[in-house]
Amino acid sequence: MNGLVEKKLSTKLLGAEENLAGELIVHMKRGNEELDYYYAPGYQADEYDAELEWRQSEYSWTQDQFDKYWDNGGEEEIIKNMITQLVEWYDDECNWEELKNMEW
Helix, strand or coil, X not given: CCCCCCCCCCEEEEEEEECCCCCEEEEEEECCEEEEEEECCCHHHHHHHHHHHHHHHHHCCXXXXXXXXXXXXXXXXXXXXXXXXXXXXXXXXXHHHHHHCCCC
């Protein structure tokens, strides 16, 4: 060993915002690099549909039950989990390099 210890980098969430076009922009940092990930307009509808289908399948929820859940904090919870999973995915050097090469 040469006495040098390689420090493992980790990806951190800097913040998230929705622009006027309806895109969700997630700002992340890994080491000294900062990158953004863009969710296309309509991402909420995609999450709504996927979560509704899952809850109907797993819990036999009705549309009304799901809408009450979604309108009373469920949407925010799902979007927060989506962002957390995104940051965890890019907490990997190979995935981070892939993100650096994406064209938006």
